[in-house]
Amino acid sequence: MNTALHDPTKPLAGMRVLELSQIMAGPICGLMLGDLGAEVIKIEKFPGGDDARAFSSAGAVNAMPASFQMINRGKKSVALNLKSKLGRETLLKMVQQADVVTENYRPGALKRLGLAPEDLIKANPKLIVVSVSGYGSTGPLSDRGGFDLVLQAFSGLISVTGEEGGGSVKPGVPTADINSGVLAALGTLSAYIYRLRTGQGQWVQTSLLQASMQQLYWQAALFFASGAMPKRLGTAHPLIAPYQTFACADGELAIGGGNATIWKKLLEVLEKPQWDEDARFNSSKNRLDNRPALETLMNDVLRKHTRAYWEEKLLAAGVPCGPVQNVAEALNHPQTHALNMVIDVENADGGSMRSLGLPILFNGTNSPSLSAAPQLGQHTQEVLSAWGVSPEEYALLVKEQACMQA
Numbered sequence: 001m002n003t004a005l006h007d008p009t010k011p012l013a014g015m016r017v018l019e020l021s022q023i024m025a026g027p028i029c030g031l032m033l034g035d036l037g038a039e040v041i042k043i044e045k046f047p048g049g050d051d052a053r054a055f056s057s058a059g060a061v062n063a064m065p066a067s068f069q070m071i072n073r074g075k076k077s078v079a080l081n082l083k084s085k086l087g088r089e090t091l092l093k094m095v096q097q098a099d100v101v102t103e104n105y106r107p108g109a110l111k112r113l114g115l116a117p118e119d120l121i122k123a124n125p126k127l128i129v130v131s132v133s134g135y136g137s138t139g140p141l142s143d144r145g146g147f148d149l150v151l152q153a154f155s156g157l158i159s160v161t162g163e164e165g166g167g168s169v170k171p172g173v174p175t176a177d178i179n180s181g182v183l184a185a186l187g188t189l190s191a192y193i194y195r196l197r198t199g200q201g202q203w204v205q206t207s208l209l210q211a212s213m214q215q216l217y218w219q220a221a222l223f224f225a226s227g228a229m230p231k232r233l234g235t236a237h238p239l240i241a242p243y244q245t246f247a248c249a250d251g252e253l254a255i256g257g258g259n260a261t262i263w264k265k266l267l268e269v270l271e272k273p274q275w276d277e278d279a280r281f282n283s284s285k286n287r288l289d290n291r292p293a294l295e296t297l298m299n300d301v302l303r304k305h306t307r308a309y310w311e312e313k314l315l316a317a318g319v320p321c322g323p324v325q326n327v328a329e330a331l332n333h334p335q336t337h338a339l340n341m342v343i344d345v346e347n348a349d350g351g352s353m354r355s356l357g358l359p360i361l362f363n364g365t366n367s368p369s370l371s372a373a374p375q376l377g378q379h380t381q382e383v384l385s386a387w388g389v390s391p392e393e394y395a396l397l398v399k400e401q402a403c404m405q406a
Contacts, residue, residue, distance in 0.1 A: 007367060010037025015192070017100040018043055018091075019075065022050040024148070024174060025132045025208065026104040027071045028181025033100070033188060034074040035358040035368040041383055042072065042374065043091065046079040046404040049376035064348040064373060070355055073345050074369025078384065079377030079404030082113055086402035091115065094387050096124045100188055104132040106145045117203045127201040128191040130184050136207040146208045148174040155212035160219050162232045169232075180211035240284065241291040242266070245324055247299045248307045255298075256320040260284065265317045269310075270301050340365070346372035377404035 007013060015038035019030040027042075027050070034040040044050055050068065057063040081087040092115075095101060101120055103110060110116050117129040131137060134146020135154075152158050152170060162169030187204035195201055213220075218238050219230035230238060235254070237243035242257040257266045263284075267273050275281050275297070280290040287294055302310060307323045314321040325333070331342055331354075340357045347353040358368040380403055384394055397403040 007037060010367065011362070012037040015039065015099045016097065017041065017102065018094060018098045020101060020103040020105065020110075021132065022104065023052050024071065024177040025146075025180045025211075026102045026130075026184065027052075028178055029102050029130065029132070029184035029188065030075060031071045031073070032182065032185040032358070035366070036360075038100070040075040041094075041379075042075050042077045043082075043094075044077055044079050044376060046081065046377060049077070049079065053376065064375070066353070069345075069348055069353065069373040072373035073355060074371050075374055076379035076383055077374035077377055078380045080380075081402050082115065084400060084402040086397055086400050088113060088115060090384070090389065090393075090397060090402065092120075092123050093389070094384075095120050095127060097387055098124065098127060099192070100128045100130060102130040102132070102184065102188075104146075107133055107137060107143050121201055121203065125201055126195060126199060128188060128195065128204060129201070130188050130191075130204045131206075132180050132184050133205070133207045135209050137205045146176075148177045148208060151176045151208035151212050155209055155216070156219070156230075157212045157215055160216070160230050160232055163234045164232050164236075166232060175215060176208035176212045179214065180206055180208050183211055183214075236291060236295075239288070241287045242294055242298060244295070246295070246302045248302050248305065248310055250306045252324040253302065253307045253310055254322050254324060255314065258320075262319055263287070266314070266319050269313050269317050269319060270298070272297075272301065340368075343368060343370065345370045348372040348375060377406055380404055380406040382406070 012033060015033065017030060017033055017038045017040045019026060019040055019042045021027055021030065022044075030040045030042070042050065048054065050072070052068045052072075053065065055065040055067050057065045058067075080091055082091060103117075111119075117131060120129050121127050132146075133142070134151060135141040135144050149170060152175060153168075155176070157175065158168050158170055161171055183206040184204070187206060191202050191204050216230075222228060222230055222238060233244075235244040237258075240258045242255060242263075245252040245254045255266070257263045264276065267275055275294075279286065281287045281294055311321055311323060323329075330336060336342055339359075339361070341359065343355055343357040344352050345355045358366045360366060381394055384397075384403070385391075389397070394403070398405045
């Protein structure tokens with residue numbers, strides 16, 4: 001077992017979190033809080049549990065999906081039937097002892113169960129309720145459900161992703177889901193600090209829409225300032241050039257020539273000082289306006305040698321650059337491991353497995369949760385007992401199908 005799960009030296013040791021969240025956004029928040037020391041209890045429906053349990057296992061038949069294990073390690077699972085009166089009463093009993101409840105139900109669903117944020121805070125005025133929705137908790141579309149792809153499209157994020165002149169391209173990762181989970185964790189910590197000062201809980205709200213639109217800082221600045229419609233630029237930057245990936249003999253290299261000093265150093269390495277006298281490239285504005293022509297010229301030079309050749313020369317000259325790595329290269333790189341971003345954790349199906357670690361260090365180190373993601377309802381009796389449910393009450397819950405028998 002992971003002895004660091006309740007390590008008193010971890011920042012959030014002692015915090016108790018009830019996770020009424022599933023799939024990705026809410027569980028990302030819970031993962032981060034758990035890695036920081038909180039006790040995270042997944043409250044799952046049964047018999048199915050978190051819908052992410054049914055995702056492709058990418059391995060043995062009937063194995064717990066690696067994707068589910070990735071973001072639910074270190075948590076415990078309690079299976080409650082919140083459609084039953086006893087199940088709801090049990091949850092409210094736990095709420096009275098919790099610090100945080102996270103939820104990503106469709107807006108209105110918890111209210112119909114008598115478990116709306118205001119109901120939970122009424123049961124425990126010190127409680128922090130963290131809601132992650134699709135379109136937000138207010139506004140004309142607030143009653144819609146949230147899906148990463150849909151909100152990336154609605155937010156405008158997809159409209160600026162892909163090659164110039166090309167069709168719609170979704171970013172390769174679920175940006176809205178992941179970022180909303182991170183924002184939810186940030187909101188949780190802010191509310192927790194507020195509660196330490198005032199003793200008062202509050203309702204924290206974020207959404208996939210807000211999490212997507214937050215990615216548009218540069219594009220929104222351009223639109224607000226000029227009215228110009230941001231467009232797809234491939235890997236290029238909307239404000240500076242050269243700042244994108246370029247083709248080498250064996251792959252692509254990202255090069256950031258973002259200011260006049262670096263631009264001159266880049267030309268020295270490429271042995272093209274005459275480009276600085278070219279009217280198309282002799283100022284940052286001109287380089288941006290003539291980016292396609294500059295890209296073609298740079299690719300012609302860079303294709304003559306490998307990424308490693310150019311990386312060595314460019315870095316030696318003080319020009320920021322780095323290879324475009326595939327996922328395997330990135331995960332296996334020594335720098336990734338130096339930051340503890342790849343960790344060995346318990347596999348729910350036995351043995352161990354690799355997972356992504358906590359992307360925050362404290363005094364140069366961290367200690368993320370290493371225990372396995374829970375089986376559905378695995379800790380129901382254990383947790384309910386620890387949270388004040390008597391053996392007789394537990395037996396009645398099982399009898400009335402208000403909880404899953406562990």
